[in-house]
């Protein structure tokens with residue numbers, strides 16, 4: 631008798647390890663490892679969450695209508711085309727793979743992409759097709775032509791994070807359009823805009839425009855980043871009607887709690903808080919990039935709420951920097967699992983955290 635065996639591919643999955651959050655013995659800890667919000671959630675969202683904490687014995691509205699209506703209002707889109715995920719946007723990305731990938735199919739994504747794309751692909755016994763980025767002076771960028779060249783008759787999904795984690799780079803509206811235009815109609819383009827609100831470049835679009843107009847484009851968003859609600863676990867996707875029909879068939883029957891629905895609705899409608907957070911981020915992102923470059927380190931341009939810092943092999947490599955900073959209570963994210971062993975990712979934090987990070991890096995660089 632053999633032991634129960636999972637589907638092919640599952641045991642090839644590397645465990646996802648989240649950003650470190652504690653330093654034993656440190657008096658003060660600055661957690662800059664998980665791209666969380668520097669300003670936290672909207673007070674209106676927290677108030678809505680608290681006010682919703684009653685009638686907990688009852689099942690929630692399984693269609694998450696209140697939340698979908700709030701998102702629809704905020705973005706002027708069709709609520710019927712919104713699917714919400716009560717465990718963040720990550721599981722929505724997985725649900726898309728569960729719905730569209732069969733064994734032997736291919737999903738295309740870039741080499742330094744968000745780890746979940748590969749996990750979701752392998753979990754469906756499908757084949758990850760990993761495409762090298764272009765390395766430019768400003769950073770590591772997704773190569774649209776190379777992505778298109780990787781598409782075969784077996785391709786069902788193309789995942790793009792825009793801006794991308796952990797590189798921080800983004801594709802312009804025109805580049806995404808070019809990517810979409812080169813895809814066969816039966817390939818679903820998944821645009822993961824988890825960091826979309828942080829990108830202030832005029833030539834950027836979250837993917838909303840393309841998703842509105844085409845039957846093979848979906849855009850996913852999260853409440854974990856600019857809305858400062860990572861612990862609430864809430865995400866949403868804007869999808870073609872046919873895709874909404876598919877995802878609604880396979881999603882859990884009650885994906886979001888009333889607490890999530892009320893807090894999420896309040897957060898998405900508090901555009902002043904979103905704007906405040908984006909302004910803080912833009913200011914301190916520039917400051918961090920300039921200060922860290924001033925220490926002689928290579929830092930890529932960033933359109934998100936984090937920056938990627940490159941270290942050189944030797945005594946002052948990324949591992950040594952990570953250990954040095956951790957000893958001072960400053961936690962960055964090693965990105966070896968993303969194929970970038972010589973880099974660390976630093977989340978834009980509060981002024982105090984940013985200054986602490988730069989001071990520790992300055993001491994490290996000696």
Ligand SMILES: Cc1ncc(COP(=O)(O)O)c(C=O)c1O
Pocket residue numbers: 664665717718719720721744791794795822824825851852853854860863864865
């Ligand atoms: C690119 C990208 N997409 C999606 C997510 C998932 O976020 P959540 O599941 O918290 O919505 C993350 C989280 O770090 C991310 O970096």
